[in-house]
Amino acid sequence: MPRALSVLEKIVSSILSVMGLEEIAARASGQFRTTQSMVANGLRDAILSGVLAGGQPLRQEEIAESFGVSRSPVREALRQLEGEGMVAFIPHRGAVVSEISHYEVEEITEIRIALETMAMHKAIPLLEDDDLERAEEVLHRIDREEDLITYWSELNWRFHATLFAPAERPRLLALIKSQHDAFERYIRMHLALSDYEKPQSEHYELLDLCRKKDTDAILKLLTQHIENTSELLVTYIKDGKETGANGLAKNTS
Amino acid sequence: MPRALSVLEKIVSSILSVMGLEEIAARASGQFRTTQSMVANGLRDAILSGVLAGGQPLRQEEIAESFGVSRSPVREALRQLEGEGMVAFIPHRGAVVSEISHYEVEEITEIRIALETMAMHKAIPLLEDDDLERAEEVLHRIDREEDLITYWSELNWRFHATLFAPAERPRLLALIKSQHDAFERYIRMHLALSDYEKPQSEHYELLDLCRKKDTDAILKLLTQHIENTSELLVTYIKDGKETGANGLAKNTS
DNA sequence: GTATTGTATATTGGATGCAAAGTCAAGAAG
DNA sequence: CTTCTTGACTTTGCATCCAATATACAATAC
CATH class of the missing domain: 1.10.10.10 (Winged helix-like DNA-binding domain superfamily/Winged helix DNA-binding domain)
Structure with a gap:
């Protein structure tokens, strides 16, 4: 108690x-x-x-x-x-x-790809230098941040949200965030520090493509980015299930 | 009171x-x-x-x-x-x-198109005769139904849900339904009996294309179907706002 | 020895009471 | 005449109390 x-x-x-x-x-x-x-x-x-x-x-x-x-x-x-x-x-x-199974992770992945590529697609032609600067600022903060386990979730979201923002689709953004959240709490629990490197380098790549306004490449990379996260998550969830819900397991007595 | x-x-x-x-x-x-x-x-x-x-x-x-x-x-x-x-x-x-503006209707329309075409796309190869029969059964019920104002919402949803079901994406289906619901309550309030004829004939068309498994045509028609509903709704909402369902005048900027 | 039933305890679900915030209208001040 | 204040009234928000339900465990029957 x-x-x-x-x-x-x-x-x-x-x-x-x-x-x-x-x-x-x-x-x-x-x-x-x-x-x-x-x-x-x-x-x-x-x-x-x-x-x-x-x-x-x-x-x-x-x-x-x-x-x-x-x-x-x-x-x-x-x-x-x-x-x-x-x-x-x-x-x-x-x-x-509530929990999610690896089936649901795969389902959410599909949904995220559909919604996020749509948001990104609408946002690209409206992206201003100002937006890109703010996005880069967030990436620098991630680079500097010591306690990524605590702040990755928030900063990661802020980066993507900054890129989606010009689309001006508040409902869509809220939907994307809720799907995001369903992932992030598992991310925060399971991922090691090294796991943040790849997504972060993808962020820089994405930002670079956004500067070039290369729509096709952006959407392709975004899709890949989401799928990579998903794969990591599925692995961890499957592992967790196999080994028996470690961490804060504090069930009977 | x-x-x-x-x-x-x-x-x-x-x-x-x-x-x-x-x-x-x-x-x-x-x-x-x-x-x-x-x-x-x-x-x-x-x-x-x-x-x-x-x-x-x-x-x-x-x-x-x-x-x-x-x-x-x-x-x-x-x-x-x-x-x-x-x-x-x-x-x-x-x-x-809570209320929705016509901006939100347009946003929801985009979301619905993205999610529903995805669900439909996944479902098409898995559609069995059995599913198609059940979908047709629902359409017949709509034809027979006297009180469409009350039951259109439910039956319309049942038809589409039947076609989405083989995709076996419960979360996606739930998301689609929640977007659906955001529309339907306005539909039920505003639409006249004659407004049900066109969507219903589109339903039969859709079912026919599903039998032929003509993916491209199905997705195109489904998109059109959603857009048609959306247009009707936008008209009614704009009319309502204009004609003086003023009540709580809000964001017009 | 196993299964079933009965009872004790913990926890949830719902009703009631009260304080605080909000609303509205009448009256005073400008 | 308009604007601001005041006070009665309404409604919400929260705490407390009681009832209903589930779980665990012991006792009994087979």
């Missing part, structure tokens, strides 16, 4: 310490105007960061205590995440962090 | 009367094992059927009374629908049925 508490407390405090000002700003500027939204964001973060592993049961009382609130906002937060597909409810048994 | 109540009561009773045995079976077999899921399904139905129009505020107390429950399960149901994107919460002001 105290174990689970400490895990969540770590998340909460990590949000508060790592994000620091961002957190406080968000709170002030109306991002966290309700307890529910704070809990929802905290849990989402915890799931995406891999602290709460797939299949892990989410005890309402524990979560409530961790956040220092009652169960009502916790239940609402869980329901919202259910709607987002991040947790699954089993009636009278509670919520668990 | 009594107006909104009667509207919702109509929905609830229509679920109970129309579904009859199905409803009871569902309840017994675990579909509605909690009040929350009943309310969520009821509200989703009400929104998709257009009974609860876009922008309409959703008073928790009213809904709770309509369903004969307290506000707790109602709030949870609303949160779940928020996660699904069907309602939007404004802190301390409550939930409203």
Whole structure:
């Protein structure tokens, strides 16, 4: 029992310490105007960061205590995440962090390729020097970043989102992000540092092709980029299944 | 006040009367094992059927009374629908049925074309006579159906889903359905009986091409089919905005 | 020894109560 | 006449309480 508490407390405090000002700003500027939204964001973060592993049961009382609130906002937060597909409810048994199989990884890969190539295709003719500069800036930040395990997800997304942005398709972007997220939490858990090198070099390649506005080559490389990630993930998931869900396994007693 | 109540009561009773045995079976077999899921399904139905129009505020107390429950399960149901994107919460002001603009219709159209042509493409080589027969059966039901305003949505979806099914992509299918749903509730509200004729004849055409396994022609027709729906919808939404369903005037910039 | 039934305990699901935020209209100030 | 303030009222958001359900384990029957 105290174990689970400490895990969540770590998340909460990590949000508060790592994000620091961002957190406080968000709170002030109306991002966290309700307890529910704070809990929802905290849990989402915890799931995406891999602290709460797939299949892990989410005890309402524990979560409530961790956040220092009652169960009502916790239940609402869980329901919202259910709607987002991040947790699954089993009636009278509670919520668990939803898992994806390697079949689903392959399915998501197809979806991502379809959606991302579309977004990219729409964005290419509208890409300005300004956008490309900002994208490159993100890549430099990745190069400089010491703690990639924590920040890869966010920076990687920011790079791709920057390239998609000129397309001005908010709904499409949201869809892509949700598919992205389904991947990233496994990425963060499993990948070693060396695994970041190849995608990062592909990022530079992609940026270069974007400068040349070579549509065909861009879409081809983007497709390849997604497929590479997918392959890595499938390997890790299959391995994990074989060896028996390591890491934060903390099931019965 | 009594107006909104009667509207919702109509929905609830229509679920109970129309579904009859199905409803009871569902309840017994675990579909509605909690009040929350009943309310969520009821509200989703009400929104998709257009009974609860876009922008309409959703008073928790009213809904709770309509369903004969307290506000707790109602709030949870609303949160779940928020996660699904069907309602939007404004802190301390409550939930409203989310709306889509004609910009969003155009965006969803692109997304639908990308996802549905992909699903169809994967399904074509796997289509069996059996599938085609079931699809045709649905079309006959549409021909026979008196109350298309109520049942078009469901039957139309069933037809397309039948053709997508052999692809065996549950996540993709779910994504397509959610984009579909974003359209259908406007369709149901706005379209006249005559508007169903063209899509239905396209359905027969599509089925015919599926029999011939003419991939290129199928994908082309499917794209056209989606675009036609989209155009109708854009017209109706623009008309609605112009003619004075002003209500909550929003982003026109 | 295995299967089944009954009971204790933990956990979820739902109802109720109360404080806080928001809304609206009437009246005062400019 | 318009704008701002004030206070009653509405509605939301959260905490607490109680009931319903599931799980684990022990006791009993076969």
